[in-house]
Amino acid sequence: MTFFRHESFDIAYVDSGPANQEPILLIHGFASSAKVNWITPGWIKTLTEAGYRTVAFDHRGHGRSSKSYDPEDYTPTRMAGDAVALLDHLGIPIAHVMGYSMGARVSAFLALDHPERVRSLIFGGLGIGMVDGVGDWDPIAEALSAEDPGTVTHPRGKMFRTFADQTGSDRRALAACISTSRELLTVDEMARITQPTLVAVGTKDDIGGSASELATLMPNAEAFDIEGRDHMLSVGDRTFKKRALEFLRMHPIEGLAR
Template identity: 60%
Template sequence: MPHFSSDGLDLHFVDEGPRDGAPILLVHGFASSIRFNWTDPGWIETLTKAGYRAIAFDHRGHGESAKPTEEAAYRPQRMAEDAFRLLDHLELETSVFFGYSMGARVSAFAAIDRPERVSKLVLGGLGSGLIDGVGDWDPIARALRAPSIDEVKDARGQMFRAFADKTRSNREALAACIAHSRQELTEDQVRSITCPTLIGVGSKDDIAGSAEKLAAIMPNATAFEIANRDHMLAVGDKTFKAAVLQFLET
């Protein structure tokens, strides 16, 4: 498996599709991985068949990457630097950043910190929650640290614990990740993101917040409603794929 080094950590990545294709950097969500966020839902196949170079990495604490358990390791700025170091590793100056959920937050931080390296931005599974927050995630941390899912009573905690168990994740690393990875941005910071942006949120998503509200703040953004999809199912939706391809082509 290909790996690169970032911040003293060994991180796993994939690089698929034509080398002369426009690069799309895929930044997955919390408790997910390349496989569960991008491969299994068909994104890598969709993008490479359309002629794009699909690049994805497992976040620190996730998938096949190193799993620090220090909470400070998971600040969005540090996770965005992982993305830039992967671009450096592949000798790419710029890329489209396509993030889902936590990955969308990390991608937004990337667009603010180094706008010259982000040509376009796709934010999936995260709307106004980027600014307003996405609710109380402390029950999720407790759910991840519980000895058994049978002891978890919080509905959202059960959902993420079940997903972490399904993906065979390091639950202590994920619990540490929650502490800092949900850092919010201000409206002024979001307003400073000027690259073309597509924001896709499921109509039944009770985590992400409003795509329309976020798009109204940003100077060059469009909202897309992923009909009849919740936070977990929106990522692989066919209409979302079509909207992203259309956005990339413009």
Template identity: 65%
Template sequence: MNLNTPAFSSFTHDGLKLAFFDEGDPSGVPVVLIHGFASSANVNWVHPGWLKTLGDAGYRVIAIDNRGHGASDKPRDAEAYRPWHMASDAVALLDHLGIPEANIMGYSMGARISVFAALAHPDRVRSLVLGGLGIGMTDGVGDWDPIADALLTASLEDVTHDRARMFRAFADQTKSDRDALAACIKGSRDLVARSDMAKIDAPTLIGVGTKDDIAGSAQELAALMPRARALDIPGRDHMLAVGDRIFKTAVLEFYAEVAG
């Protein structure tokens, strides 16, 4: 077991080869981590210290590279990135590993995927941690078309839209396949009905940075759900909240309550 540089394996689902790591205590309670747009299991969960934090706490830590990201296959068809398809990848990983149910934690797009997984397979989800996405889950998070355009633009210097420039720079930093990401951003934006959020009975923690201008209110989303609580991550924006110590401490406390 190496909590710094995990070994990746792969499995096939929906005609795609998907990469993942499976680390920590093999007999520990499983936590499945689902990363955000233009990120990867390493960028979202290893580099910010989540693998070490959860591994040191005794959990079995599993993370998938979503289709279009990291070492997984990268289709170019936007339809392939609908959230229910990516949610089915995560559930198929549980099947592949023989895990009946797990704690599911997603950040940003990964939070959306986690909710679709919980709606489709409530029996597989022991708890939810939703990071970087609040009421935007149901109400939308603004116009993302400029991000798709920015991903397909020849140079970052040609991008003037602030949010699009941020994600294009992130995609360049992570050496991502920008054509696949453009398809992903077009296909993965389906909203969740407020009435559907109310159906999710799994204990849920929703963490959003107080300077996050994308996610929307964690409190508003939590209010829709029967067993959810909101967490403000002080002074953090959308990009920096994911690795915050306060967020990690809150997740460990949440898991101590619900994950046993």
């Protein structure tokens, strides 16, 4: 991975594919990384082979990027700022943007704060939960902070604690992130996102909420149900990849090759 610096953070990123192809920026989810969310499930390979310049980065506090233990560093607005700074760093004026879970939320803030930089959006793993919330996540922060993982009994807390341990994440940084990164968007804000948008959520996902309910709040959005998949398994689903490629082909960036 390569690094660039923004707001005192060293942000790790990958940039795959020729510069003259349509760019797509991938924004990963909470406690994940570009490797876990996009490389290992095959997204970068799929998108690059389909003719896209594929850019992915590790959020501040995640993966190989710099860590902070200050919750104020992890608002969706500031993390969206990292994404825009990366586009600036690479000289990309406009891109398709795809986010998963927390990354979908950050993508929405990016589209609201910098609409001219976003050609289209794909929200994965987060539907109406972007507006209504995704349940009580305080037990997750507690699970991440627990000295002994054996003391964690909350099911969702145990799931994310195990995931964080498996990926070698900085649990203290993640605990700081989760306290401020869950900022909700209003119905009016969703209505202001006018870019073509695909909302894709697994039918067994108990975190993201309904894809169709979120899509109905937006003027140019459509929903896709990832059949039989939960929040973790939806990421690499082949039907999701197929639908995402179809969606991207329908909304090209004019003047660029694919």
